[in-house]
Amino acid sequence: MSLIKDTEEYLLNVVKELGYDIEKVELVPSSRKEFGDFQINSAFSIAKIYHENPKSVSEKIVAKLDNRFINVNIQGAGFINLSFNDDIIKDYFNRAIDHFDILYDKLDKKKIIVDYGGANAAKSLHVGHMRSANIGEAVKRLLKLLGMEVIGDVHLGDFGRQAGMLISEYKRMEPDSVFFDPNYQGEYPKIKLTDKDLGIMYPKASIAANEDEDRMNEVRELTLKIEKGDKGLLNLWNQMVEISSKSIKKVYEKLNCHFELWEGEMDSFKYIPEVLEIMKPYLYESEGALVCDVEKETDNKPMPPLMVVKKDGSSIYGTRDLGTILGRIKRFNPDEIWYFTDERQSLYFEQVIRASYKTGLVNDNVKLKHFGFGTINGTDGKPFKTRDGKVMDLASLISLIKEEIEKNIKEEITGSEREEIADILSIATLKYADMLPFRKTDYIFNPKEFASLNGKTGPYVLYSLVRIKSLLNKSDIDNYQIIDLSNKEVLDVLIKILEISKILERSYLDATLNYIEEFIYDVLSLYNKFYNNNNILKEEDLNKKKTYLALSKLVYQIIHELLKVLAIDEVEKM
């Protein structure tokens, strides 16, 4: 258990012994460091409930505190300030050097399916997909760290109108192909298309269909036929999906995203009949389609019904999401399902989630949660585009960053090593920048700023670690231990590290990584200050030297673990 949580439990006992029955006591970093490292503000809430004077409540609490604290003092109307005594700090961190897990607190184990990624088959990945991938992967790893059983599903957009689009385009290229012959009985041939070809075909078909109603109807018909199981079309489409998946997989691998399940919308088909059966009592016809009301009496905002079956009898994305939910519950029996998509889909997900509970598709004890994220904008504040106004695909985005990064690698590093370092740094830069703002915040994409060697950037973090690793490699002693806390800069770093348990807990509650990234920066920045002002290897006092090295190792290990959560790789030199 973390020192902070352990202490909070102790404090809660103290308060309860005084006769105050409250739920928790929070120990938070002091906003006035001159009074102590931590503060307790509980006296105010207690005073309110028990109609007492906050200052006298504080005095009673303080009188009962044991000697684990030093410098206990009451300021203002009842703020308690205090610090831990040195022995507590030393003992705790000396244990933490080899046991990262005592720095934070595990949560009750739950099984959680994380739905993220969501790339569309046959379309290239763009900026928006990156956020889902980065945030989803990191949250998944965070959940695992906190003791959850997690299953990540890429939930590929492998069905929908794009299927009909591509097939209609293929029909124009190969009108006599056996895929379109309903009487064909033999083996279907392998198509010779690359993902690049698909990338050209899709926009072509899309433009044509939007201009021509007949073409659009053809697209709809083809889409419906695939869903109904037309052998030739289904085979053709599956081949296209497979071609596309290969390149999608490569991009996700570049981003360090690894999915336990590589499934998609088509995997929901087999559950749709049962979904419709379960929902039947709640469905009614509206303008030819079947819909489900999801309003509640308590609503103070309009809530449109969810469409479940289109007027041509085909499924829509909502149907497939419901099918996916049913499938997940049947196969995995999860406690929760977490979705990471663009914030713009939040109304839609609210509808799906409400419909799931209302119709009994999902029991109340299973939690469905949608976590939206903000959009990535250009410097003009509008969604990030290429110079000629097209949507920026992910591969180009990565090269934009790499261009900046390459300027900043030492000249001595050359050849394939240089290339490898540039790749790792580029992804690290992109990911760090992507997860730095609060999840729901829209942010402006600025490669120069993100790749800068100063500030809250991937390069700053990795560079700091490179220095620590180099330092530890050069060290001539190996039994590191925190012995001497007389150096204020050492203590500052350690006190900051204590916050990690709260940081991880908050990150979990808000499903955002920005707290972790801020924390990484804060720790490294305090450490770098210490590093700059002390020559560690030349330190003559052995106790101090051991302490300094122990601190360095501790900092390295903590940041290393946190980067693993963020799915950011390190480099050995740069």
Added chain:
RNA sequence: GUCCUGGUAGCUCAGCUGGAUAGAGCAACGCCCUUCUAAGGCGUCGGUCAAGCGUUCGAAUCGCUUCCGGGACACCA
């Protein structure tokens, strides 16, 4: 039009389950390399927290109103 979001330093963003004097980074200016990677560190400058009203011991944080930006509102995902 209705609803959802957001408005914090010149710029980019934290802080929002109410706590003491609102924080970082960048930019600007000044300082620190015979020193473990100076690709770093230190300092200075910079704010009517969009505006107003309210709730209370206490409001950037909660509520209401107004102004401005972004988004969503069924046969696309």
